[in-house]
């Protein structure tokens with residue numbers, strides 16, 4: 001086992017090497033209490049529903065309930081496992097941990113963008129550990145590669161805590177949406193085949209004096225139901241709510257990491273299920289602010305996605321708006337097809353963005369063979385390649 005396993009969880013100083021600067025615009029996010037959600041507090045449930053109809057982003061206080069404290073500890077452990085393995089494992093070894101054939105959803109494998117001459121990623125790298133393979137009732141014969149296998153137990157713990165927390169949120173939302181009990185929770189079970197995963201991301205630090213392109217992870221929305229993110233240094237940004245239609249550079253706000261909390265956001269699946277009553281927030285990652293930029297930034301993301309065969313269409317209920325005739329006649333994808341199309345479109349967009357930044361065609365080596373078909377879904381429709389700007393059409397809102 002790695003030496004970091006003994007590091008204390010009461011002493012987190014190593015995860016916060018430099019304070020977050022106080023002179024950058026910060027997103028004002030509500031803090032929701034996990035303990036209050038778990039004890040059926042009606043005021044907190046209503047606050048959650050309001051936030052989900054607004055920005056779709058909130059801090060979840062993990063420290064006021066045992067389940068949250070355990071999940072926070074597992075997330076810190078996952079972060080330290082990333083710190084222990086990502087900078088020192090050779091790129092060829094990391095790249096040998098492949099995604100499934102075809103794009104499907106990004107629930108396993110290693111990904112990076114451009115790689116520098118020294119073998120380190122230029123912007124970011126990440127690995128995913130799949131939930132289904134570890135929790136399915138049928139044995140699926142999956143093994144993590146040797147550089148990740150020693151951390152398997154903690155990744156599993158974090159995923160099972162993540163599934164509990166996601167279902168607490170989903171059960172409150174299903175009540176507020178006036179859906180039958182189980183409408184959302186029954187399609188987000190830990191044992192389902194659904195493409196859920198835990199992801200550990202690393203954004204390498206940069207020389208403070210260096211001229212660098214700040215973009216680390218382009219603007220996107222998550223192709224999931226619920227995303228639970230733990231991060232210790234700055235870099236994540238969301239947009240000002242008033243900038244819902246056009247997103248100028250000035251509308252981006254920093255999400256300040258708060259110890260003991262997760263940053264939770266709804267993903268696109270919740271917009272589909274509710275005809276956009278609930279919101280999936282646009283976000284991006286740029287270089288960490290101020291002196292934090294010299295340090296590697298790590299994030300740990302745990303997601304819940306709908307079970308693979310779920311039809312991706314809106315539920316009907318007295319509180320969910322009716323779809324337009326056009327929406328009603330659009331093809332209905334299953335969750336796995338829908339996720340596949342979204343990821344394919346996002347990856348194509350990232351490839352184009354990388355090419356624009358490099359000033360040449362740069363076909364990133366992917367750990368899968370992507371099918372040729374057009375996806376029919378453009379995740380970042382209208383987003384001009386090379387600009388960190390996203391336009392949402394009014395009709396989409």
Ligand SMILES: O=C(O)CCC(=O)C(=O)O
Nearest residue numbers: 201222231236285299301
């Ligand atoms: O690392 C972060 O702060 C965000 C990562 C993210 O948005 C993602 O993996 O989808």
Ligand SMILES: [Fe+2]
Nearest residue numbers: 220221222283
């Ligand atoms: Fe994301």
